[in-house]
Amino acid sequence: xxxxxxxxxxxxxxxxxxxxxxxxxxxxxxLGKAGELSTDQWADTFRQAADLGVxxxxxxxxxxxxxxxxxxxxxxxxxxxxYTNLITSGVGLTPRxxxxxxxxxxxxxxxxxxxxxxPLADRIGGYKGGFDRKMLIAAEIKKRGIPLTLNAVMHRQxxxxxxxxxxxxxxxxxxxxxxxxxxxxxxxxxxRAQLLPTRxxxxxxxxxVAAARTRLRGVMAFDFVPPDYYADYPKACMGGWGSAGLNVxxxxxxxxxxAAESIPHLxxxxxxxxxxxxxxxxxAAFNAYRGTDWLPDPCQTCERxxxxxxxxxxxxxxxxxxxxxxxxxxxxxxxxxxxxxxxxEVDAADADAPFTYRKIG
Amino acid sequence: xxxPLNLVDTDVPRLPRGVRLTPxxxxxxxxxxxxxxxxxxxxxxxxxxxRVDGVASFGAIVSGLAADxxxxxxxxxxxxxxxxxxxxxxxxxELA
Numbered sequence: 288x289x290x291x292x293x294x295x296x297x298x299x300x301x302x303x304x305x306x307x308x309x310x311x312x313x314x315x316x317x318l319g320k321a322g323e324l325s326t327d328q329w330a331d332t333f334r335q336a337a338d339l340g341v342x343x344x345x346x347x348x349x350x351x352x353x354x355x356x357x358x359x360x361x362x363x364x365x366x367x368x369x370y371t372n373l374i375t376s377g378v379g380l381t382p383r384x385x386x387x388x389x390x391x392x393x394x395x396x397x398x399x400x401x402x403x404x405x406p407l408a409d410r411i412g413g414y415k416g417g418f419d420r421k422m423l424i425a426a427e428i429k430k431r432g433i434p435l436t437l438n439a440v441m442h443r444q445x446x447x448x449x450x451x452x453x454x455x456x457x458x459x460x461x462x463x464x465x466x467x468x469x470x471x472x473x474x475x476x477x478x479r480a481q482l483l484p485t486r487x488x489x490x491x492x493x494x495x496v497a498a499a500r501t502r503l504r505g506v507m508a509f510d511f512v513p514p515d516y517y518a519d520y521p522k523a524c525m526g527g528w529g530s531a532g533l534n535v536x537x538x539x540x541x542x543x544x545x546a547a548e549s550i551p552h553l554x555x556x557x558x559x560x561x562x563x564x565x566x567x568x569x570x571a572a573f574n575a576y577r578g579t580d581w582l583p584d585p586c587q588t589c590e591r592x593x594x595x596x597x598x599x600x601x602x603x604x605x606x607x608x609x610x611x612x613x614x615x616x617x618x619x620x621x622x623x624x625x626x627x628x629x630x631x632e633v634d635a636a637d638a639d640a641p642f643t644y645r646k647i648g
Numbered sequence: 649x650x651x652p653l654n655l656v657d658t659d660v661p662r663l664p665r666g667v668r669l670t671p672x673x674x675x676x677x678x679x680x681x682x683x684x685x686x687x688x689x690x691x692x693x694x695x696x697x698x699r700v701d702g703v704a705s706f707g708a709i710v711s712g713l714a715a716d717x718x719x720x721x722x723x724x725x726x727x728x729x730x731x732x733x734x735x736x737x738x739x740x741x742e743l744a
Contacts, residue, residue: 397683
């Protein structure tokens with residue numbers, strides 16, 4: 288199999304963030320400021336990415352606006368020829384900083400939404416006043432005409448608010464709405480009982496998104512990440528391991544996906560030690576689950592093999608204890624009963640228990 | 649048939665802010681870069697989109713392509729219509 292060049296890179300500039308969402312996709316062991324790559328190291332990484340074939344750069348975190356050099360980093364990405372997407376909660380942006388980001392060549396903003404009103408959003412984000420600040424920034428984005436995707440992270444506590452979420456996205460002038468149901472890795476596992484939607488909510492969100500997608504065609508586009516525990520077949524995580532995208536974390540470690548460090552037998556290399564090109568094409572971690580030859584039996588003979596590549600490696604690790612197993616979400620997985628048991632367990636658990644918020648240290 | 653996103657001859661299409669064509673120096677060819685997406689274009693897509701400049705009308709784009717490729721206007725019109733309507737559906741195209 289020939290390895291294609293990557294299309295997209297997620298740069299997690301920092302783990303620092305004013306919010307402390309209980310489903311944060313950052314790992315449980317968060318990195319502090321001292322371990323972060325410097326401005327020049329990031330700029331060099333962006334140039335290497337562009338040379339390697341990356342077209343889309345997602346600047347994320349933590350909160351990328353927590354980096355004082357964010358404008359310089361956007362400029363470096365733009366100069367490297369990358370399409371530059373800022374993934375932010377909005378907290379830490381100001382009109383003055385947005386002037387500088389626009390001048391530096393930022394192409395697009397993905398603004399997260401924790402909830403449709405201040406009490407709900409601030410409870411989920413664990414940051415009082417966050418919603419009001421976000422709305423000020425959202426108005427500023429609209430006024431400037433910066434292309435906007437609203438990323439609504441959905442779960443048990445806010446899924447019943449989906450209609451209002453869609454309305455809000457239109458009011459804010461979003462061109463795209465990502466209805467991203469929480470995936471259970473990292474911090475979200477600690478809060479699964481509070482976050483996992485009910486089966487009824489799962490059916491309702493699918494219906495609502497399908498109807499809105501038709502109604503709003505040409506007005507707003509939808510990206511939908513369904514809650515996969517209720518699905519029959521797993522998600523094609525990352526479009527296949529080491530196939531389309533890569534993720535660089537604050538200290539320069541390069542991962543095939545943001546949760547890959549949860550697979551204990553893999554060793555991940557850093558851009559400070561090896562070139563991005565060598566890591567992408569030649570590192571053991573990136574080659575571990577590439578393609579489909581390594582897939583176990585229920586997948587090898589399955590007609591969906593080239594659609595979902597056996598699902599998510601991190602989920603297989605977590606639920607089946609083996610990153611090389613079929614994703615247990617799949618009805619054909621010998622471990623599928625573990626997902627069913629989990630749903631029962633969560634059903635009986637206290638969905639109103641307080642969150643365990645993410646925190647550094 | 650009558651898709652509300654279809655263009656009429658006097659419509660002037662343009663790429664919205666945040667959507668642009670770029671050469672792909674690694675894979676060759678041209679890609680359409682849009683928010684969080686990269687769409688690989690074939691030669692026909694490139695021929696159409698290089699004429700989408702916010703000045704030329706849909707009708708002018710169609711007749712220009714028909715002349716350049718020495719092809720029937722109706723066939724070109726339906727190809728261009730299908731392509732541009734699909735881009736409008738994804739908000740990769742707007743009317744000036």
